[in-house]
Amino acid sequence: DAKTTQPNSMESNEEEPVHLPCNHSTISGTDYIHWYRQLPSQGPEYVIHGLTSNVNNRMASLAIAEDRKSSTLILHRATLRDAAVYYCILFSGNTPLVFGKGTRLSVIA
């Protein structure tokens, strides 16, 4: 499986933007970049995914580097409810999602 590298933890102030980085230098041409998050005591929750172009939805934005070797999940205004573990996952469609350790985001009021 192509691997991703994320910082173990990050901290943000409430109402500030948050940029969560992910490196995936061995990404293949057919790999989609997926982001999930897991709030405390809950199951993982889909956030966003993309292939080559930047993507926006109601939860977040996904910025994908031109060479696709890295991506950034952007939360435009962090709230206390956004404190969670964020997982960056490569998905090719042939195998189930494989979760790594993710980035634990803390939001400070």
Add this chain to the structure above:
Amino acid sequence: DSGVTQTPKHLITATGQRVTLRCSPRSGDLSVYWYQQSLDQGLQFLIQYYNGEERAKGNILERFSAQQFPDLHSELNLSSLELGDSALYFCASSGRQGPHTGELFFGEGSRLTVL
């Protein structure tokens, strides 16, 4: 609410026992996945079923088995339980729109404690 229902939410049992965890996928979803989350291992994929057939297998122990029934609900059976089996077990579903796009919907999990 993801639409995926898991029961029971909590379960405490003893070593050597057998338990069954149940999952009802979102209406219309054909794929069901089981994941195990423990403190030291993170989220580990166990097994996937698609429309009643096993589709993919991950790090599932031989003491564990699963099946998906004609009504698409799934059960995960854990037997000869050991202390190390204590974990959160998540079920997820996908497939309402047809081919798997990678978007999974997770239930709230079943917390198993083996004493």
